Amino acid sequence: MPSILSEVTKRTKDYPNKTMYSFLDSQGNITESYTYQSFEDRTKAIASYLHTHYSLKKGDRVLLAYPPGLEMITAFFACARLGIIPVPVYSPSVHGMNASVLKMNFIAQDCEANAVFTDSSFFWSFKINLKKNKNRLSELFWINTTEISHSNMAPPPEVHNDILFLQYTSGSTSNPKGVVVTHHNILQNCKNVADHMPIGVSWLPQYHDMGLIGYYLFFAIKGGTTYGFSPSDFIKRPALWLETISKYHATASSAPNFAFEYCLLPGKISDDVLKKIDLSSLKFLMTAAEAIKPSTYQNFKEKFSRYGLKPKSFFAAYGLAEFTLAVTNYGRTSFCFNSELLLHNKAQALSEEDDKSKSTSIMSCGKPLANTCLKIVDPHHENNELESGRVGEIWLQGESKCDGYWNKKKLSQQVFEAEITGTNQNNKWLRTGDLGFIYHEELFVCGRLKDLIIIRGNNYYPHDIEHLVESDPLIRVGCVAAFSVSKSGNESVVVVAGIKNRRKIPDATTIRDRISHLLGISLSEIVFVLAKDVSKTSSGKIQRYRNKERLVEGTLPVIEHVRFSEKEVKRGALTERNTSTYPPFTKDYWELLRYYKLSGKENTTLTNSGLDSIQLAEFSHDLEIYLRNKGFNDLSHDVDIKLLQKMVVSDLFEILGVFETKSKLARFKFKKAFMDLRSEYQKAELSLMASDVLLSHSKEMLSESELSGSMQNSILLTGGTGFFGPFLIKSLLEQTAESIYVLVRANSKEQAVNRLRKSFNTLHIESQKLSDSFEKRVIPVCGDLSKENLGLSEKDWNFLSVNVKTIYHNGASVNYLKDYHTLRGANVLGTKEVIELALCNRAKTVNHISTTFIFGWSIKDTLFETDSNKDMKFLDFGYSQSKWASDQMVLKAMENGLEARVFRPALISPSAHGEGYNFDISIRLLAFMVKHGIGTTAKNQVSFTPADIAANNIVAIAGIESSVNQTFHVTRDEYSSMQDVTGILSKLVGMDFTDYKLKEFVPEVVSRCTKKDPLFPLLNFLVKSVDNIGNMEFKRYDNSNYKKFRDLSTFGKPDLPLEDVVQGIYKFMNCNKLIEA
Structure with missing residues (x-):
């Protein structure tokens, strides 16, 4: 049984560590990346989870509704593993969520979908929309695959289904058609298209055949590498496309005609950028998916040949989803044809000497691919085959021909099993609906037999537009024609609308906005005529082509002709509104x-x-x-x-x-x-x-005797470049002798070293010995806490898993505004990966830097170090939630044999010398209070611990073997309140504070706070939390265990006097201009 999975599995065995897919942001930075092996692992993890938790079975259809990125591709392959049929759908376009939901709903009904797979960012967007608009989509399972983590669940069963996926070809909302694409189709088309192991760059939509098949399926089958980014990022910065091709020495890329035209617009790509562009690596630069403008092709080729583009590499092609993807390739020439003869279905090329005033320039799409049979047929005269030079419908045969339209047997027979008159054997052809002719053995496409409207590679059906136009009460139903016209090589949408009364003309802007809002299409022109003047057949059907012809000829009796310039359309999308609707x-x-x-x-x-x-x-x-x-x-x-x-x-x-x-x-x-x-x-x-918190762990533990060779007893630190990280590095340098590896998010080791030095230098180290020790012992490792295997290469992971003995897990994203889902990657899944590393190959001890925020807004009188808030109480903001989850994960791992310690600081402040880079909510609030001279009488415990003391004591306690598998509250021994702190500040700044009760204090803050205040971003958080803060007024932290082991260590340091702590905060605020000196 042919399967793309078996081919990709072979590539994975051949090149497990080769980059398979990478996705970039608008600046070209890699945001997601998979090797062949990690991609296989991820798709199996998703498949295993789906198999275990959902009753999806072979043949079930699921919609894939994702923003641009790699999650959709992993979900696609996970479906293929289970024999589930994925159905990629249009991600919400710039025109609005409504249009996307309408399209998705019709597709869900048409294919009888069982579920929708999506990611975190779209999950809630769709959920909110479906609350307002109950439809088929709201009845389906919605599965957020980004929340599916790697696990050691049993491998999923491999279930083969001949059908790989459904490719919906139309942008239509009322009559979508799903092309049934098989594994065999993909493998055959790939064999005829991809002639090398490619490195590709693509910003094409991943729900579209050219993007999905051409750059994610074909490349995986061939063992290639794809660098992708969002279509919107291309529009914002087209230079990114060419920069990425240059940077990664890409061999292949494709785009519709408009993209090449866009790159040629003045100012779109600066001269400075062009100087750095090198397109010489390209073997395959294809223009396809919409009408190809010869002048654009020629201008692009001429301009970019100066930047390495080889003329042979740049070509036009023709294809369609019903034939998997590609039909012809390597069109590099264009000719001028007699326009009048083309109207009569004859293609006559003009010579150099002929008058070109009545000519049409058409680009060749090249010759048919191997194993592809192409005929030009006269569909109006008994389906007779036409000779070269005659215009007719393009018909196709070959193993790339798909199996038909999903659940549309009659239509499938008409389109996929058409017969040519006079042919007896193998006479089942695909009707493309496209008009073309053969000239010099190459295909030239010159129009469409069907009324499909194609704008920037997206397909739309006229009757969807007509239906919306007819909803205007001043327009007669059945008297609207929508079609596209080509102007300067660009397709535009035009509507001819028959009105009931010449004295009552509809509001054209309202109609345009309605279509834009619901379909995502921008109309270029609306032509109002009397209903009786709209061309129809004798049976009453709209003659779109005839209406278009009459408009072009000037024979249509127009009452009003409204033209929307591109500038007007763009402005309308931003500022105009339909006053009858909004x-x-x-x-x-x-x-x-x-x-x-x-x-x-x-x-x-x-x-x-x-x-x-x-x-x-x-x-x-x-x-x-x-x-x-x-x-x-x-x-x-x-x-x-x-x-x-x-x-x-x-x-x-x-x-x-x-x-x-x-x-x-x-x-x-x-x-x-x-x-x-x-x-x-x-x-x-x-x-x-x-x-x-129940995430299981899959790494294999080896005994010391099983590990070959000499091993280091090194230290690994995460979060080394944050506020607290440099203090931990300093303490480790002072109290230990081992090498210290630091996980740093950076693109290169050089960049990582610079980041580490910069953060360490915030401590103003005066000891040359300590500085020398830093240079010698502190070693950066490029990685990312939020990624699988900490974003480490396999080599680095294996090295650390063997040579690290102790891990200090300090890394976390600290943000009081972001939600759990946003912080989950670094704070929760990052902790899981740290535990995985700790349990891999060699037993390691983890010192986990948690926080007292894991208790949320707890109102318990005393929080002991043995407490852990198992019941998830009082957790209502992302930081506390994510740190609670990571705390629980470590505690559960300890129960299962992991050696670890959990340190929970309360409020870590700058050192007594004002060192560090701490701009958390407590520092911002204190600075605000100093600026305005206000304080509060609230009795809540305020436990500021200077960063150098906290770091010193954490490392000191970790050096005591008997402290393992215990928890420590890193808080001050003596109680103090905010009033105690402001009392000291009052002496330092030489001013009195006006104290308010908490309920009065917050309104005072709100009334005085402006957008320029550092506190402002956290104002909403403070206001929403005031009741919770008040309820905790008499809560206290017990730190008996922390005091015990701190005092046992020769390195342990007691609390500084509160005056010294506040002095350090004051120095920090003053030095960083948070307050006036």
């Missing part, structure tokens, strides 16, 4: 949009639309003000940054729009949206946290 927004609404550079129609969440954590905090603040200005002060309290991160921009602004109408439903809609989201989100979050 309310008249007030000025402050538009200021909100303009300030954050939003259109209000974005399909993505606020975080995915480009807002960083600070901007997100600003947006939350401004949204609260907006609601208060509207008289909804009570609703402003429902604004929660954690939930805002999950809301789709278009959904949020649709709700806000209701406020402008002063509808009584506005309050209800807003509150319900946040309540529904909060309820579902909390359930999902708690479920994920509970399952995360």
